[in-house]
Amino acid sequence: MQSKCMTPLLRSLRAFSSSSSTTSSDKIVASVLFERLPVVIPKIDPVVYAFQEFSFRWKQQYRRTYPDEFFKKYESRGKGDYQIDYVPAPRITEADKTNDRRRLYLLLHGTPHATPGGKPVWHFPEKVYENEDTLRKCAESALKSVLGDLSNTYFVGNAPMAHVAVQPTETAHDLSPFKVIKRFFFKSQVIAANKLNISKCDDFVWVTKDELLEYFPEQAEFLNQMIIS
Known part of the structure; x- marks a missing residue:
């Protein structure tokens, strides 16, 4: 049973939701920073x-x-x-x-859910917030649509790790009535798996933090502050 006490964040998110009766010019998107941690095998005692x-x-x-x-x-x-x-x-x-202990992050190539019908680009796993109970549930659904199941994943916390408001591109303006896209980032990690079945995208790539910043030069400062490695 859903609690009658709704957090201010969730209350504001429902107000911005496109499925809400309240008309809004903003779109809420849950994005997942899916990372693969380095596996360090210690020497035998x-x-x-x-x-x-x-x-x-x-x-x-x-x-x-x-x-x-x-x-x-x-x-x-x-x-x-x-x-x-x-x-x-x-x-x-x-x-x-080479003692490489860098973390790797998943990027997908295709049309983002925030701008359907637009040009395929590199982006994080994401989903537009609609009628999910929480924004965390929306983020889980975004990652599940790519992996098929979440049995080998772990979400770090229930709250977003960061958020950013971006203006749609000129081509996306013609495809969507929203003026601002607000992305809330959740962190998730790979656990107990060496290979994942990634689908529903044109291509995918695992990149380091430095390589990730090269994919998004316009948001490099924001991503650099969000990702601590």
């Missing part, structure tokens, strides 16, 4: 390494011994033109060698 070594040697004492004929058959098995040599991926990546 000497005590843990010693236990693993002892455990291995202990198991070797009681392992089953197979005759030499068995190994000969095993070695000859599977050889042929169809055989594919398996090479495991290296545990140490190029980022480990």
